[in-house]
Amino acid sequence: SMEQGLVVTQLDIQPGECIKVKGKILSDAKGFAVNVGKDSSNLMLHFNPRFDCHGDVNTIVCNSKEDGAWGEEDRKADFPFQHGDKTEICISFNELEATVKLPEVEFQFPNRLGMEKIEYLAVEGDFKVKAIKFH
Numbered sequence: 001s002m003e004q005g006l007v008v009t010q011l012d013i014q015p016g017e018c019i020k021v022k023g024k025i026l027s028d029a030k031g032f033a034v035n036v037g038k039d040s041s042n043l044m045l046h047f048n049p050r051f052d053c054h055g056d057v058n059t060i061v062c063n064s065k066e067d068g069a070w071g072e073e074d075r076k077a078d079f080p081f082q083h084g085d086k087t088e089i090c091i092s093f094n095e096l097e098a099t100v101k102l103p104e105v106e107f108q109f110p111n112r113l114g115m116e117k118i119e120y121l122a123v124e125g126d127f128k129v130k131a132i133k134f135h
């Protein structure tokens with residue numbers, strides 16, 4: 001599985017605020033994930049670009065996790081990532097959905113758990129975090 005990377009807890013991100021994660025995708029990346037929610041067992045969003053892993057090629061898999069149990073996966077049509085890319089991923093949310101803004105495209109994912117704040121951020125896998133900002 002993906003080795004543990006940056007983990008930030010005790011956050012208090014409100015609807016409309018955003019979390020910006022800047023970093024570099026490894027040149028031989030198999031996949032990476034950005035997780036936001038309450039804690040590692042309760043995720044509003046697991047945003048998981050897969051270059052080649054779990055049987056997926058160049059596919060973004062999104063999911064939620066409630067009390068440790070994965071929800072229904074949502075596979076996105078676009079894959080705006082390439083090996084070695086520097087990128088900036090901006091995550092925000094409201095009561096209805098989470099939004100992931102990338103330089104050229106954005107994705108939505110339902111706020112299935114009805115979370116009212118984001119307290120937890122984790123980045124896993126083949127992504128080297130250079131900076132995080134909270135706006």
Ligand SMILES: C=CCO[C@@H]1O[C@H](CO)[C@@H](O[C@@H]2O[C@H](CO)[C@H](O)[C@H](OCc3cn(-c4n[nH]c(N)n4)nn3)[C@H]2O)[C@H](O)[C@H]1NC(C)=O
Pocket residue numbers: 001002003004046048054055061062063070073124
């Ligand atoms: C076709 C076979 C059965 O379906 C497959 O079932 C797999 C196992 O549940 C699915 O992969 C999981 O999909 C989850 C999202 O729905 C997650 O991406 C999960 O990986 C999360 C993960 C976290 N970590 C990790 N966290 N911390 C550390 N150190 N490692 N490692 N893996 C993946 O292992 C995979 O996406 C799913 N594929 C399909 C097509 O449904």
